[in-house]
Amino acid sequence: MEILINNINSKLEEYLPICYPEKIFEAMKYTLKLPGKRLRPIFCLETVKMLGGEIESAYPTACAIEMLHVQSLIHDDLPCMDNDDFRRGKPSNHKVFGEANAVLAGDALLTFAPQLIIEKSKGLSDDTTLKLVHEYTKFAGAYALIAGQVVDIESENGILTKSSSETLNFIHLNKTASLFRLAVRSGAIIANPNKLEELDEFATKFGLAFQIYDDIMDEISTFEELGKTIGKDKVSNKLTYVSLYGLEEAKQKFELLINECCDIVNKYDSKILNDILRKLKNRIIGV
Numbered sequence: 001m002e003i004l005i006n007n008i009n010s011k012l013e014e015y016l017p018i019c020y021p022e023k024i025f026e027a028m029k030y031t032l033k034l035p036g037k038r039l040r041p042i043f044c045l046e047t048v049k050m051l052g053g054e055i056e057s058a059y060p061t062a063c064a065i066e067m068l069h070v071q072s073l074i075h076d077d078l079p080c081m082d083n084d085d086f087r088r089g090k091p092s093n094h095k096v097f098g099e100a101n102a103v104l105a106g107d108a109l110l111t112f113a114p115q116l117i118i119e120k121s122k123g124l125s126d127d128t129t130l131k132l133v134h135e136y137t138k139f140a141g142a143y144a145l146i147a148g149q150v151v152d153i154e155s156e157n158g159i160l161t162k163s164s165s166e167t168l169n170f171i172h173l174n175k176t177a178s179l180f181r182l183a184v185r186s187g188a189i190i191a192n193p194n195k196l197e198e199l200d201e202f203a204t205k206f207g208l209a210f211q212i213y214d215d216i217m218d219e220i221s222t223f224e225e226l227g228k229t230i231g232k233d234k235v236s237n238k239l240t241y242v243s244l245y246g247l248e249e250a251k252q253k254f255e256l257l258i259n260e261c262c263d264i265v266n267k268y269d270s271k272i273l274n275d276i277l278r279k280l281k282n283r284i285i286g287v
């Protein structure tokens, strides 16, 4: 897994050279280069690999999805959103570059990512490239990622138009599962579209499980482990799996989903995806 992460990091560096005006590129690269887990690009590249595709052709898409993820983190940390001073163990983007540059850095990553897919994807047909950009725009926009964030903010302000459990599922399916779905679906589009539906089900379940993991970790983890402020959900009375179901039931829901993910991934050959699932499960449930 370390080799794959190093390859992703070198490609991220290669794909984003610094130009004039340097400040915007420095702001874009700052959060991008901090040590994230790179789960979404790994999911994209591993899908390509386990479906027998050419992994090199998928790096621009995998890196574009990481750029979109980083954009969402930079904007999520802004004072007008989740208002967090730390991300990936360091001061968040707006704390270093100011709010205006953080907004612009997010915008620039969001718009550069599809440019990267179009300009750098080698060995893919125009039809495949068009499908990849289409997936990107579908999952980044108001029908997915942004929808999740809007309802998340509304729920924090006490606005609930559906039941709490429906609202929570809507938020997490859109805010968190969207980018895992985008990653895995893109991999299937590159390598074998016949497997798209089954792997999309895996990514959706994983996205929900990962958000439950994130909610549980906010309760049980430390700043050192997570690299961001801990315990904020409880203080702000946020609607989370832990606040709605309690810690034990949240753990059970997490375990059920992770086991379902394992059942799908076991049909394929991916040591890396298996390792990720096992690591998350061990952290929450124990061996």
Ligand code: GRG
Pocket: 035, 036, 037, 038, 039, 071, 072, 073, 075, 076, 081, 088, 110, 140, 141, 145, 146, 149, 175, 176, 210, 211, 214
């Ligand atoms: C697309 C214009 C546009 C806006 C985005 C701000 C926003 C709207 C959405 C917020 C989405 C968000 C921050 C979801 C949280 C998902 C989550 C669990 C993030 C943490 O992921 P990790 O643990 O992070 O994989 P690292 O740092 O390891 O990459």
